[in-house]
Amino acid sequence: MNPQIDWKNLGFEYLDTGCHIRADFSAGKWSEPRVCSGNQLTIPIAATCLHYGQACFEGLKVFRRADGTTACFRPQANADRLASSARRLCMMAPPADIFVEAVAKLVQANQRYIPPFGAGASFYVRPLLIGTSPIIGVHESDDYIFIVLGMPVGPYYKNGLFPVRGLVQEHYDRAAPNGVGHVKAAGNYAAALIGDKEARARGFDVSLYLDSATHEFVDEFTTSNFIGITRDRRYVTPDSTSVLPSVTNNSLQRIAADLGFTVERRPVRWDELATFSEIGACGTAAVITPVYSLTRGSETLTFGDDNAAGPVLTSLYEEIQAIQYGKKEDRYGWIHLLDEVSDVR
Ligand code: COI
Secondary structure: OOOOOOOOOOOOOOOOOOEEEEEEEEEEEOEEEEEEEEOOOOOOOOEEHHOOEEEEEOOOEEEEEEOOOOOOOHHHHHHHHHHHHHHHOOOOOOOOOHHHHHHHHHHOOOOOOOOOOOOOOOEEEEEEEEEOOOOOOOOOOOEEEEEEEEEEEEEOOOOOOEEEEEEEOOOOOOOOOOOOOOOOEHHHHHHHHHHHHHHHHHOOOOEEEEOOOOOEEEEEEOOOOOEEOOOEEEEEEEEOOOOOOOOOHHHHHHHHHHHEEEEEEEOHHHHHHHEEEEEEEOOOOOEEEEEEEEEEOOOEEEEEOOOOOOHHHHHHHHHHHHHHHOOOOOOOOOOOEOOOOOOOO
């Protein structure tokens, strides 16, 4: 355990743990994932990831659990999503077994950085896939590097399960209907930077994007999916070609259904937002972040209390965290236990 870290007060910030995992695709095959020291990478200056955006990534979490074991939440689902992103971007994804082995090796090599049980923190794992062939015409790479890095984190938005204020983006879109909004392309996040920066400057914590064709339907937040809860116990989340298939949202839908909610995945009109009693942003990093208000132009809609999460989002949050931290049985088969070994470096 690293004594320098204030586990209970971690934010969502980069920390160099001194190592990462790397696998290479060249001459038509993947190498074994290996532990590399340092946090630097040397690639050709004409690499396709740098010029033509052949880059996609994932985000998943590892938890130190009540019984002392270390577990990763749904790594297979993230491996599958990386493969789907790679297909859309004409990239070569590592097979799922390499993905999962790389995560396990990262955790092995970073045991000192896995937050203790009870600190309310987790170890965030960031797999990254990039095209590295030097090609100057617009063409897909022949070579790829798969990197997995990680660090201990606390909540993405400062206060965790605490309401934030959202701005609806009207001047910028993050994705086109048949574009890449449904895959975790690095460029999607670049497209959202300016809107987020302007929103923060105006005192908002999160940005919500509408569908780019009509601006009548809700898509998602920059960092996370949208969920709306109705008073008659419906869990509503947008069905859109521009929304990332969030592993957290998928998990919450299962939990919500088991708690007796009707789960509706369908187009969500901006006009119907006033019918929601609670709104949440959900994702690996955001977990569930309650959204107290949404401002669109001169209109502001509010949802519940501005200083406490609503009861439904609170119970969903507690349920998913209880499964992740091993306080409740893993009745869905989502927990991937990792070997407990001491720091191998
Ligand atoms: C995640 O939730 O893991 C993400 O990749 C979102 C990112 C903006 C932090």
